Amino acid sequence: MSAPSRLGRYPVRRRIGSGAFATVWLAYDEQLDSPVAIKVLADNWTEDFHARQRFVEEGRFLRKVESPHVVSVYDAGELPDSRPYLVMSYADQGSLADRLDLEPLTVSQAVHVIAQVGAGLHALHQRGVLHRDVKPANVLFRTVEVNGAPQVSAMLGDLGLGKAMDMSSRLTIIGGTPSFVSPEQAQGEPLDPRADQFSLAALTYLLLAGRAPYNHASLNAAADPAPPPPLDNGLPAETEAVISKAMAKDREERYADVPAFVAALSTSLAGHTDEPPTWIPVDPDLTLPAPRPGTSGSLDTDWTTQAPSRKPGAPARLSRKRLTAVGLAAVLVGLLSGFGAHELIVTDRTIEDVSGTISVTVPEAWTRAVDTEQWVPPDAEAEQASISAGTAVGWNQNDDPGQGIFLGVLPGELPPVVPQHPECEVTRPAVTDRRNGDSYMTVEFTDCPHGGITIERVIQVTANRLLWVQVRAEDRSAAIEVLDSVKLSL
Structure with missing residues (x-):
């Protein structure tokens, strides 16, 4: 549009x-x-x-x-x-997710960001509001003037899952991002500010260790987490103890509030951070204000649809150049995932098949080759709903692979195996789980020649129908964002 x-x-x-x-x-x-x-x-x-x-x-x-x-x-x-x-x-400086795609933060920068996010959470808590979805995509950056110099300041966005504390004991929709959500939130229990403290500590772990503390595939897995693994980064044992306390499975064992956690974290890292703290540098290319109305510059244009030369049932492959700059289209990603939807960290489009059965939200680059017509599954006669979207025609072929997604409804029950990708060096064990009442099986393939990840997922959506989903993306987080946006109406 x-x-x-x-x-x-x-x-x-x-x-x-x-x-x-x-x-x-x-x-x-x-x-x-x-x-x-x-x-x-x-x-x-x-x-x-x-x-x-x-x-x-x-x-x-x-x-x-x-x-x-x-x-x-x-x-x-x-x-x-x-x-x-x-x-x-x-937010003219993008999100924390954008920054982490470029390079990790230093310890000083990480502590600085956590302190500011913690201040934002405490302000919410003092006003009786829980955030409930603290994660990198919901930490936004903007340029501020400090002592006459431009610097980057962090702020919390997206309260689509936010709840007033006086509503926390009532029945609410269980939501949150599995790798960062507290166990009590994943279990649908009444919440208090210590749920946000858990998520902030999980974010702290990510910034200091360079990896998330958990790789939960679902909220069910997040409901009963093991203690976070060791940081293994040479930081003091006291720092690890502070994070573990804030991420205690029993909320009664956590800190009294977010400021107490932030203070303990800063104390534990004394001597390991710069004084004054090292600020995240401003990206000058992103500080330019929007052109005033009437100046040159084109408005958003319609995207075109092309039919890819896809082979029903054929695996796809992807490659994408590493992100080298944060685009202005991504600077408010944290605001896009209201109501618990896991949204993308770049400009994205929601695509629906011609029958209105399937929809998926993908990066705009994946809409260069779109096919929303029905397909005939292997060994079947009747047409079924399907979507193929990718970076180019033939994105799912081996000659000139791209990145994208294929979704197709087909008859049957969960198979014992999913399509394999021997060209990839690592195959993660199949994960079978349930989500929203549907059984599904997922297999991830990494270290592929194209440098990305391929995910095969099969979902039992009715007693005799499946939804097959295949995603190829540069990294796992991008693939999971797309997978989590899939919606089916049968």
Whole structure:
């Protein structure tokens, strides 16, 4: 779709990103002479009262908090078609997920970011709000002036899963990111600020160890975690003890609050950080303000559809150049995953097959070759719903492989094995689990010649029908983001 010329009183410059529940646009506040981000509820949720209510609640939660480390809501309104929108602060320096794709943080930078995120969480908690989804994609960066010099400041975004504490004892949707969520949240128990403390400690572990403490495939796995493994990075044993305490399975064993955890972390790392702290450097290419309305620059254009030369049942392969700069299209990723959806960390598009049975959200680069027509599965006669989306025609062939996803409905029951990829050096054992009542089997293939990861997943969606999903991406996090966005209506 083309960019709207205005949203309320704000002229629109370009799309920042879109997901299953919302689209975020880069716009301009003419009165304050400043770029802003405007989050708009997706049109397919306009008639859903609960979706509208949660969208508006996010704005109310954010509006309660006065903190430089929480995304601010400046304004709210409703479009002529009744869709609500929120006008929010614009993060010009991308997300923590973007930064980690480029290079790891130093210990000093990690502590600095954790302290700021912790301050944002504490501000939320003081106002009676839980975040419930602390993760790299929801930590956003913006440029601020400190002593006359531009520096990067961290702030929390996306309260799509946020809840008022006085609602935490009521029945709520279980949500969160499995590798960072607290066990009590994964079990659907009543929550308090110590759930966010657990997630912040898991984020701390990631920044200091260079890897997540857990690789949970589902919330079920997160409900009963083992103690986090050793950091193995030469930092003091006291630091490891601090993180382990904050990530204790029993919340009663954690710190009293987030500031206590942050203080203990800083104390444990005395002598291992710079004084004054090393700030994350500003990327000057990202500090440019949005062009004022009327200046040159094209608006968002329609994407084209091409039919890839896919072979039903054939495995796909991917390759993608490493991210070398954070694009402006990714700077508000944390705002895109409201209502618990796991959204992508780049500009993305939601694609639906011609029958309206399957939808998936993929990076925009994967929409260069899209086929939403039905397919005939192997050894079957009737056509079934399917989607193929990739970086180029023939992305799933061996001659000139790309990255992308194939989804197809087919008859049958869970097979004993999934398609194999002998060209890849490592095959992770099959994982069989249940999610949302559906049984599924997943196998991951890594160290492939194309340098990425291939994931095969088969889901038993009805007693006699399966959904086969195959993803090839540069890294596992990108593949999982796409997998988690798949939706099926049968």
